[in-house]
Amino acid sequence: MTGRGRLALVVGGAVALVVGSVSPWATFAGFPGKMSLGGFPGGARLFALLLAAAAVLGLVDIAGRRRALLAAGLGAVAVIGVNGVALVDQGGGVGGVAWGAWLALAGAGLLVAAARALPAEPAAELRPRVPAVAEVAALCAGLLILLGTVVWALRINESSRFVSFLVFVATVAVVAHHLGLFAWLSELSDRHRRTVVLASAAVAVAFPFTQQGNAYWIRVFASIGVFAVAAIGLNVVVGLAGLLDLGYVAFFGVGAYVGALLANASLTTVHVHVPFVLVIFLGGGIAAAFGLVIGAPTLRLRGDYLAIVTLGFGEIFRITANNWDGLTRGPNGISGVPDLHAAGVNFGEAHTVLGVSLPGFANYYFLELVLLAAAILVFTRLNDSRIGRAWVAIREDELAAAASGVDTIRLKLLAFAIGAFLAGCAGTVNAHVTTQVSPDSYTFLESILLVAAVVLGGMGTVPGALLGSAALFVLPEKLRSFQDKRLLLFGAALILLMRFRPEGLVPSRRRQRELREEAPEGLPGLAGATGAPPGSPVG
Amino acid sequence: MRQFVQQLVNGTVLGATYGLIALGYTMVYGIIQLINFAHGEIFMVGAFGGLTVYRYWLPGSWAANAWVALPAVLIVAIAVAVAVALLMERLAYRPLRNAPRLAPLITAIGVSIFLQEAVRLFYPGGKRQQPFPQLISPGRFEVGGITVAWVSVFVVVVAVALMVGLQVFVKTTRTGKAMRATSQDPESARLMGIDIDRVIVVTFVIGAALAGVAGVMQGMRFAQIDFRIGFLAGLKAFTAAVLGGIGNIGGAVLGGFLLGIVEALATQYVPHGSSWKDVWAFVVLIVVLVLRPGGLLGEQVATRA
Numbered sequence: 001m002t003g004r005g006r007l008a009l010v011v012g013g014a015v016a017l018v019v020g021s022v023s024p025w026a027t028f029a030g031f032p033g034k035m036s037l038g039g040f041p042g043g044a045r046l047f048a049l050l051l052a053a054a055a056v057l058g059l060v061d062i063a064g065r066r067r068a069l070l071a072a073g074l075g076a077v078a079v080i081g082v083n084g085v086a087l088v089d090q091g092g093g094v095g096g097v098a099w100g101a102w103l104a105l106a107g108a109g110l111l112v113a114a115a116r117a118l119p120a121e122p123a124a125e126l127r128p129r130v131p132a133v134a135e136v137a138a139l140c141a142g143l144l145i146l147l148g149t150v151v152w153a154l155r156i157n158e159s160s161r162f163v164s165f166l167v168f169v170a171t172v173a174v175v176a177h178h179l180g181l182f183a184w185l186s187e188l189s190d191r192h193r194r195t196v197v198l199a200s201a202a203v204a205v206a207f208p209f210t211q212q213g214n215a216y217w218i219r220v221f222a223s224i225g226v227f228a229v230a231a232i233g234l235n236v237v238v239g240l241a242g243l244l245d246l247g248y249v250a251f252f253g254v255g256a257y258v259g260a261l262l263a264n265a266s267l268t269t270v271h272v273h274v275p276f277v278l279v280i281f282l283g284g285g286i287a288a289a290f291g292l293v294i295g296a297p298t299l300r301l302r303g304d305y306l307a308i309v310t311l312g313f314g315e316i317f318r319i320t321a322n323n324w325d326g327l328t329r330g331p332n333g334i335s336g337v338p339d340l341h342a343a344g345v346n347f348g349e350a351h352t353v354l355g356v357s358l359p360g361f362a363n364y365y366f367l368e369l370v371l372l373a374a375a376i377l378v379f380t381r382l383n384d385s386r387i388g389r390a391w392v393a394i395r396e397d398e399l400a401a402a403a404s405g406v407d408t409i410r411l412k413l414l415a416f417a418i419g420a421f422l423a424g425c426a427g428t429v430n431a432h433v434t435t436q437v438s439p440d441s442y443t444f445l446e447s448i449l450l451v452a453a454v455v456l457g458g459m460g461t462v463p464g465a466l467l468g469s470a471a472l473f474v475l476p477e478k479l480r481s482f483q484d485k486r487l488l489l490f491g492a493a494l495i496l497l498m499r500f501r502p503e504g505l506v507p508s509r510r511r512q513r514e515l516r517e518e519a520p521e522g523l524p525g526l527a528g529a530t531g532a533p534p535g536s537p538v539g
Numbered sequence: 540m541r542q543f544v545q546q547l548v549n550g551t552v553l554g555a556t557y558g559l560i561a562l563g564y565t566m567v568y569g570i571i572q573l574i575n576f577a578h579g580e581i582f583m584v585g586a587f588g589g590l591t592v593y594r595y596w597l598p599g600s601w602a603a604n605a606w607v608a609l610p611a612v613l614i615v616a617i618a619v620a621v622a623v624a625l626l627m628e629r630l631a632y633r634p635l636r637n638a639p640r641l642a643p644l645i646t647a648i649g650v651s652i653f654l655q656e657a658v659r660l661f662y663p664g665g666k667r668q669q670p671f672p673q674l675i676s677p678g679r680f681e682v683g684g685i686t687v688a689w690v691s692v693f694v695v696v697v698a699v700a701l702m703v704g705l706q707v708f709v710k711t712t713r714t715g716k717a718m719r720a721t722s723q724d725p726e727s728a729r730l731m732g733i734d735i736d737r738v739i740v741v742t743f744v745i746g747a748a749l750a751g752v753a754g755v756m757q758g759m760r761f762a763q764i765d766f767r768i769g770f771l772a773g774l775k776a777f778t779a780a781v782l783g784g785i786g787n788i789g790g791a792v793l794g795g796f797l798l799g800i801v802e803a804l805a806t807q808y809v810p811h812g813s814s815w816k817d818v819w820a821f822v823v824l825i826v827v828l829v830l831r832p833g834g835l836l837g838e839q840v841a842t843r844a
Contacts (some may be wrong), residue, residue: 238641242641244641244644244645246648297825297829298825298828298829300832301828301832304572304574304640304644305781305828305832307574307644308574308774308777308781308824309824309825309828311774312774312820312821312824312825313821313825315774315817315818315821316818316821316822319815319817319818320818322814323811323814323815444770445652448648448652451645451648455645484660485656485660487652487655487656488652488653488656488657488660490649490652491649491650491651491652491653491654491655491656492649492653493649494645494646494648494649494652495630495631495646495649495650495653498635498638498642498643498645498646498649499631499634499635499646502638502639502642
């Protein structure tokens, strides 16, 4: 196709998409986001309008523009499609969709066509030469945008709009990926490691201050923190040492029972009150001891047998907790776990810091942050150490590792114990966050959720475990109307993920090479570009 | 003593179902070294297929006639189980044939959850227990003080017949020979002109058909089914397969009967046995894997990853 024809496609598509986005999408009032009105777009129409900006890619000559424009066009189609389906659903048929939506859809289609008309090209290599200060500023800006997006997204209440938002974010991520932005940012964060860590910590600490004293999301994020600590522990076992543990939640449960029993809960069966600073280590230690007891006889087995045996231990833990009335109070569990009192702070009380009132749950949130930081420290230090390399060697080829002098049994035991320790610590805190502990919180499904968090995020990486836990916790909270189909989608997601992106959303570089064995080696630029088809990284 | 024999009989009946499901695990494992975690769900889906034909498709007068209803239920249960297994193999497992081991196992877990939820959400009334028809006389008879239900006789007879049939099939037919060759060495088998993909499909089909029959048996014995029955039955059958020596057909049968008997005896003789009833399978599994990872009849394979 000639350059002029392509230009016509791009301009025509962009104009149609913009005009369609500021025109009514619904023929009836009452759909969230004022869809029946024209003018400045509300709700999901804003996302379509913003994606129209990608049409610029059709006019300038930069690397990666073909894939990026294609992704933007398909993303716009998806945003319009999601809302179209919702409109048809609520408006009683196709008549509920107004002309604006059709025009925008046509515009998005033209952009896709324009992208397909662009010549094929190599992957983008974004390497701007800017001073170090600008690089740091770019990283900090990226993190602030992240915080702002999260805070803003949590205020979206309607499911269709939230799904549109997810599609939009995924599209922007894919576009940025094809333009080489992520590769550049990850290179930058390697170079400015310290700054990134500090800035991330600052963003995490800032989060409760953005909630205007509302406890709901702080509470959810505190739970995510607990879950993330456990996920990082599991990541040591699964991601680093390559041992699939399907009963991991039992260690979490051991910690939770220890935490509840020793905290003078109103229904405790052990009337000893131990200070929390000790309890947290005790919980971790007892869980680690369980890990050793379970691991010692079973870690000689090959990988998939180990998975089933750990599953068996997980079930034995649950059934035991269910039946041992004298210690665990059986199916009723231990309830009435009091708020924490540690370091002179009553964790149940609200505080006012810098003029912003923080609800009681913010205390747990900050405690979780500290615990999470410790877990991340343990994980990264281990990963970079001789032990971490030995684990990877075991994961790759146990026989070869043993032949090279790696003490495989001891190292596998160590991975098991460390993973169990972290889960136990997280469990003790969780007993206070949920105020009760009962056997049905520690089912096989919970273990699978943890495994899924690790696999979804990316095995063997910290951001992966964090992203995976956040996605698995926030999405069900936000997509209430999908609540019932949650597990169905979850099963399908596991299958699709293994099929199309086995390395997860945030792959470890080592792991990515290993899972894509057919890809030619020595082409680091291509390894990233073979990644996600448009729209695939939806959590 | 009478009680002991009674529990032996109960355990044998229980074990017949475990053994039938275990065959599917053991054959798939023998050929592609995959723990097909979703196999228990194939069993469950088969039971629901059988229920569907009885409840919705058969005209009332036919449904009342066991000579018509029973074969119809069995055939549809087998057909549904086989169809689901074929889809599962084609869409989920085959693309991962050369992937690292962890990937297909996680896929299998995904398939398992997906199938459970699909039945729970989309089968009419799938969220609750569904009554399963008593296709043959609910009566029982007594021999020397031991009570045996007719259903139990049917279950054991059919299971043993199928197990013998499978053994004959694998030992004597060309396809059976191809299966044995593939499980010994897939690469050499391919070089000898064996169509590996076809062998794998046949393996899944046979396993699913046996699981479908087992699903109907389970429904008839307990008179009800729900979307959860596959999980525990699958785990116990897997245990049975490991107990007998995974990859070994005779071993799966032996393991199934042994596990059923162990469970029945433990429920009777261990204090509070019935509330711990689902633990014994896992205890047996762990003990076997620790003491004799190859199983009772399996060869001692090296513990290589």
